[in-house]
Each structure stands twice: as C-alpha cells, then as structure tokens.
Amino acid sequence: xxxxxxxxxxxxxxxxxxxxxxxxxxxxxxxxxxxxxxxxxxxxxxxxxxxxxxxxxxxxxxxxxxxxxxxxxxxxxxxxxxxxxxxxxxxxxxxxxxxxxxxxxxxxxxxxxxxxx
Amino acid sequence: xxxxxxxxxxxxxxxxxxxxxxxxxxxxxxxxxxxxxxxxxxxxxxxxxxxxxxxxxxxxxxxxxxxxxxxxxxxxxxxxxxxxxxxxxxxxxxxxxxxxxxxxxxxxxxxxx
Numbered sequence: 080x081x082x083x084x085x086x087x088x089x090x091x092x093x094x095x096x097x098x099x100x101x102x103x104x105x106x107x108x109x110x111x112x113x114x115x116x117x118x119x120x121x122x123x124x125x126x127x128x129x130x131x132x133x134x135x136x137x138x139x140x141x142x143x144x145x146x147x148x149x150x151x152x153x154x155x156x157x158x159x160x161x162x163x164x165x166x167x168x169x170x171x172x173x174x175x176x177x178x179x180x181x182x183x184x185x186x187x188x189x190x191x192x193x194x195x196x
Numbered sequence: 197x198x199x200x201x202x203x204x205x206x207x208x209x210x211x212x213x214x215x216x217x218x219x220x221x222x223x224x225x226x227x228x229x230x231x232x233x234x235x236x237x238x239x240x241x242x243x244x245x246x247x248x249x250x251x252x253x254x255x256x257x258x259x260x261x262x263x264x265x266x267x268x269x270x271x272x273x274x275x276x277x278x279x280x281x282x283x284x285x286x287x288x289x290x291x292x293x294x295x296x297x298x299x300x301x302x303x304x305x306x307x308x309x
Contacts (some may be wrong), residue, residue, distance in 0.1 A: 185286075
C-alpha cells in the first residue's frame, strides 16, 4: 500500500475564490489521479496527473477550472478555480504503483471536504 | 464506455444478518477491486480479484469474480455494526495498460445493533 497525505482535510470558501489541494505520497508512484465525490455517492474521475506533462482530463472537466500539477513522482496538486456552490464536494487523490504488477490497484487519500458559500 | 451496475444502492439490516452486494457489467474487466469507505475517510481497498471464477475470503466477507469477468459479488456473513459504510466496486479495463478504474455507484450499508 501507500501512505497518502492530503491537505487541507476540509475548507469553507467564498464564491469566486480558488483552492489548491495537495497530495503527498510516502514513496514514488507511477500514476496519480484526482476524483470528485458527492457525499454518500460514488467517485467521478476528474483527471490523471502526469509527471512532467499536462494532466489528462475526463469528459466534463477542463484545465481552466481544475488545473493540476505533478512536479515529481510523489506530489500533485489540484486547484478548484473560480469556485461556485456547485463545486462543494469531496475531492480525493489516489495513486497506483505499477499498473503491470499491481493490477490497477489504487490507494486513496482521506479526501478534502470543500464547502463553497 | 464501460459501466458497472451496483446493487442495492441502500441496505439497512440488523446485526447478525447476511447480505450480498452485486456489481454487474456487459464489459469484461481485467481485475475488479472492492473498497469500503467510512464517513470522513477515503476508500480503503478490501480485495482485488483477477481470475474468472475466483473466490476470496476476508474474515466474514466473501468476494467472487464471475467466470466471464463481467460481474462480482460481495457477501457478508453475520453483519456487525462495524461493517457499516459505503461499499464500492471498481473495475479495471480489459485492454492492457488501462490505468483508469470504473466505479459502481456504491452501496450504503447500515448495520443496526
């Protein structure tokens, strides 16, 4: 497994502002992902964070709204830009070590609970 | 687009009862993961099944992968209040090198004492 630290754990933000969420892993990993989860519901993949290149976004998510950085193999950030109340959600970081050996197993951080007023 | 249909969506039972959660798809998966998530936490991996027909046991939890690798089930025997949580199944694509997981909608289980 992997130890994943996600910060902040929760935040309350004003409409129109931006929040950057950090994800730190205790060892190098191949893949890092960012998800959004409405309380009590399943996960929706926002994007795959690629080390050294632009993130790969899923349909419905764009870089201007959710810019992502991944400067090395242990760290990534997700920014929620120009927030509105509809962005209130849980944001989760996950990692996968090696897709060939680990059969696509992903490990998750504890999440960031965001409320936008 | 691969989809995983998970059922039931909600389940409220009494301590000591048995239950089964199902995940079904028309697509073939190279592996399937089951996670449990408690309030305020991220999903925690319970098990990964890889081989068609595979059965894995984790104490009172039994996981099965369908022969065709299109479906899976989670059976809990003698449920306890500590089993309460959101259970998620997630499938990895059939094509080699596909890192993304397809998640079911989740089953919110409540076990009442």
